[in-house]
Amino acid sequence: MSKTRQHCFDFGVPPALTLLLGLWGITRNNSMWRDEAATWEAAHRTIPEIWSLLGRIDMVHGLYYLFMHGVFTVFGDRLYCLRLPSLLAMACATALLTLLGSRLVDASTGLATGLAFALLPAVQQYAQEGRPYALVTACEVLACWLLVTAVDASNWCHWAAYGTTVLVAALLNWFSLLILFAHAATIALARTPRAVIARWALSASCAVLGSLPLVMASQAQSGQVSWIPPVGLGTTLNLLMTVVMGALGAYLARTRLASGSVRVSLSALALPLLALPPLLLLAVSLTRPLYQTRYVLFSQIGLALLIGAACHALASRFRRQPRRSIVLAAAVALVALLPIEVPLRSAGSRVDDVLSTADNVAAVRKPGDAVLYIPAARRDTALVSPGAFTGTRDLALIENPRQSNTLQGVEGTPEYIRKAMLTARRIIVVTDDNTSPPASARDRTKEQVLRSHFIRRYETRERGRKIVVYVRRADDRAATPTSRCPCFVRKGSTPTPPGVVPTEQSKSNRTQ
Known part of the structure; x- marks a missing residue:
């Protein structure tokens, strides 16, 4: 193989693999x-x-929402368009x-690192989610590359590019600023000259x-993360095991590194x-729960580098042509990870699915x-698939999301909701599939009125x-409460309960 073809292979295969794996099941059976x-x-x-919305909620994702607004305007609003920016x-x-x-x-080592990251x-x-974390990761990889380049070249252009990249990542999600602690440790371990340290500190400070205005503004919306549970023992052990695996990779590749x-x-x-x-975020979460893997997804960059270095070091010891061994090992890893990879592309791989819920409503309304x-x-x-709710009325809503600059709209007082419910003969309730008690007075009123004045007929x-x-x-x-009502669990398709005539689902404004 010529050197040109070899370079094309080394630098082209990992991103191509990422694209192929990302396109595989990208719609997740038409789920969201x-x-x-x-x-x-x-x-x-x-x-x-x-x-106006950002003034009330989701300030931390403002830049991403503006970016996706541009994507939808130019390319349309299909599920592919929602997720392709993350995949790209x-x-x-990876590249x-x-x-x-x-x-x-x-x-x-670059080939092994890219393949490890893709897998x-x-x-x-x-890579298959319409959220900003893949874009943050891409910015952080670029920041790492610019850091290494700037330390070697030590000119202001590289440092300006480095600071700008870190800033863009922070504007997409300011938890990405945690990378600066890692880079500070890298600068210290590299024993760089004082001039390099000063330039890094200036770039990082800028x-x-x-990003400080975004950080301060989003603090007023900190209630958005109140749902995050305290860090469990399992999460802590998994994180520590990952760090140990990375350290083992560094040890195996110590001579080559x-x-x-x-x-x-x-x-x-x-x-x-x-x-x-991740460890810093974990430590903060001991007093204020904030830890979520996606907030520090960019730490996977370090894991991929260490896995790649270890794989290349091991391949070099056993074979004269390490590239073939690396590709073979990647193929074996791909097959071995299939029990994890296949479920990730299923509709049930996420917490819930708003589109299947809309289908269920359309079947019984x-x-x-x-x-x-x-x-x-x-x-x-209902906001994503309004056609599924054609002909229904929202009992609790008094101000729609756009009018109120919110994501879910503004509901009336508990008394307003109670009176509105008593005017209805049939109510469709959309809720979570769990048994957690209602958190607000409005939701408690909804459940109390349902118990007192309504009978459950279908589920x-x-x-x-x-x-x-x-x-x-x-x-x-003639009906009695829950004990005699016919309840069904949908498996593949929604059954038709007695007395309910399914109507054809409207396709207007429906995600394809």
Whole structure:
């Protein structure tokens, strides 16, 4: 193989693999989970409406919503358009990471690093989500590459590009600023001259100052993350095991890592990146729960670098042509990870699915039906698929999401909701498929009125959400409460309960 073809192979295969794996099942059986529904709903607003929305909620995702608004405007609003930006960003991250591994050690290490990154389950998951975390990861890979380049060249152009990239990542999600702690450790481990340290500190400070208004503004919306549970023992152990695996990779490749021609070694860059951001977020979460893997997804960059270096070192010891061994190992890993990779592409892989919920509502609704959402955030299914709710009326809503600059609209007082419910003969309730007690007075009122004045006639559960049809007691005196009502669990298709005539689902404004 000529050198040109060899370089094309080394730098082309990893991003191509990322693209192929990302396109595989990208629609997830035409499903969309609640966070993607927020992206969908926000990006469909005008720019002034998005700006007004950010003053109330989701300030931290403002730049991403504006970006996706542009994507939908230019390319349309299909599910592919929702997720392709994330996939393309992850493919770019893979390409940059391949170049970074090649710069830090050699081309074979770059190939192994890129393939390892493409095969990581977390990378495959967020390459198929309409959320900003893949874009943040791509920015952070570029920041790492610019850091290594700037330390070697030490000119202001590289440092300005580095600071700008870190700032863009922070504007997409300011938790990405945790990478600066890792880079500070890298600078210290590399024993760089004082001039380099000063230039890095200035670039990092500019990035922090540039993102400070966003950080401060989003603090007023900190209630958005109140749902995050305390860190469990399992999460802590998984994180520690990942760090240990990375350290083991650095140990296996120690001889080769020491032979790099750049000032920053692979281990000096990768180990702090793998360990510090998640561990720091974990430490903060001990007092205020904030830890979510996706917030520090970019730490997978360090893991991929260490896996790639270890694989190349092992391949070099056993074969004269390590590239073939690396590709063979990647193929074996791909097959071995199939039990994880296949479920990631299923509709049930996320917390819930707003589109299947809309299908279930369309199957049981009748003209004049009323609808309730418990909690109000479950209104997202009607906002994404309004055609499924044609002919129904929202009992609790007094101000729609766009008018109120919110994602779920504004509901009336508990008394207003109680009176509205008593005017309905049939109510469709959209709620979560769990038994957690209602958190707000409005939701408690909804459930109390349903218990006192309505009888449950039909129920279906699917992909994290539940649809329940209630009728007024005066309209069905022969029925008894829940013990005798026919309840069905949908398996593949929605059954038709007695007395319910499914109507044809409207296709207008429906996600394809």
